Amino acid sequence: MLKRGDKKLINSWAFYDWANSVYSLVIGTAVFPIYYESITKNEQNENLVNFLGFEIHNTALYSYALSFSFLVVAFLSPVLSGIADYTGNKKKFMQFFCYLGALSVSSLFFFEGQSTLWVGIFGTILASIGFWGSIVFYNAYLPEVAFPEQQDRASAKGFMLGYIGSVLLLVFNLSIVMMPDMYGITNDKLPAQISFLSVGIWWIGFSQVTFSKLRNNVYQKKPKNDYIFKGFKELANVWKQLKHLRELKILLISFFLYSVGVQTIILLSSVFGTNLGLETQDLIITIILVQLVGVVGAFLFSRISEKIGNIKALKITIIIWAIACFGAFLLEKEDPNVTLKFYILGAFLGFVLGATQTLSRSTYSKLLPEDTEDHATYFSFFDVTEKIAIVLGMTLSGIIVAATNSLKPFILLLGVFFIAGFIVLSFMKKTKYVK
Secondary structure (H helix, E strand, O other): OOOOOOHHHHHHHHHHHHHHHHHHHHHHHOHHHHHHHHHOOOOOOOOEEEEOOEEEEHHHHHHHHHHHHHHHHHHHHHHHHHHHHHHOOHHHHHHHHHHHHHHHHHHHHHOOOHHHHHHHHHHHHHHHHHHHHHHHHHHHOHHHHOOHHHHHHHHHHHHHHHHHHHHHHHHHHHHHHHOHHHHOOOOOOHHHHHHHHHHHHHHHHHHHHHHOOOOOOOOOOOOOOOHHHHHHHHHHHHHHHHOOOHHHHHHHHHHHHHHHHHHHHHHHHHHHHHHOOOOHHHHHHHHHHHHHHHHHHHHHHHHHHHHHOHHHHHHHHHHHHHHHHHHHHOOOOOOOOHHHHHHHHHHHHHHHHHHHHHHHHHHHHHHOOOOOOOHHHHHHHHHHHHHHHHHHHHHHHHHHHHHHOOOHHHHHHHHHHHHHHHHHHOOOOOOOOOO
8 A cells, every 4th residue: 555655656646637637638728629619600600609599609608618617616526525525535536527527528529510519518517527526636635645845746747747648649639630531531520529539538548547546535534324414514614724724815815816817718728819810720739839838837847936935936927927918918810920929928828837737736735734634625625716716717708708709808807817816925924835
């Protein structure tokens, strides 16, 4: 049995990023958003769809669907985390959401156009719930597999593996999408559909590496039958403790503000590029560039944080995000160099994307009470904060796009969220492990 701090245990934990990050890249960022935009236009090439009897802008519908999925996770994760901590069943909950997400992604194989729009929307919602639901319990394992001084590097390793693995599968998917003749495919939609199926298979398959090493019921808890009530009680106890942890509260507030920007940009970057008139191949190149630069950024900032501290390192990444937002606002579709500028912007964002995510996760983990066993419950508040931020971001994007038919005003607004997150983070004081 592997013990906390063991490199094999840390590596197997981090490998779940390799397994699930293909969802973030292929479904959340690259292939699916582009596929969705292309097949949901009506006969007049307008961005309007009919869903459940309502005519709505296709981008707005996509934003609202994702927002709904995040609301579900925000509601469920604290309750389920409380039950998981009380019963010691984090691993089983993580497996359930993993399989829900992977199977739902696979169902997108049957999404072929407006006639099957319900498959695309409901598949998107359930896949998102599965992905983000599993992440709650995955993150909660960090303080159980690594000691505080190991957590920056362990968190970074996860994101680095995620970037590398997702790029490998994306390259395979792109070979099918861009060179279908090589595979004997004549149906225009089939290459993308195969990509969605491959994500589900990859996700389930490689997650077994993680599940084979992670322990269930680490603290040998013996729950009674009234575990639902006890789960709520566990949640209430952690909430009471959280109110007295000043630095943890400040981090959560700042995390909420800058996550509105980070997560919304991840989800809508391809849509924004499409609106700027970029070709699919240009968007894919940018996405791969972001992933590869993200590996370097996650690695460097995990080392930088060891030198200057987590807070200063996080603040540097937030500043870069804010600058990038204002740069994106200045991009014009008519600019002959818009593609090159989009590449440069993608490189900047890639450099801080993994860094911001890995430092947020490890910093939060370091701030948890050392004697707590309620890691899933504590991390549920971290994840709920992020999900509510995404809901706000996606809802605002839907409203602004519906009103202006453009994402540019929304991109400018995101810059304000980053600045606000930076200001709040400035009130944090140094602690034993966070400087």
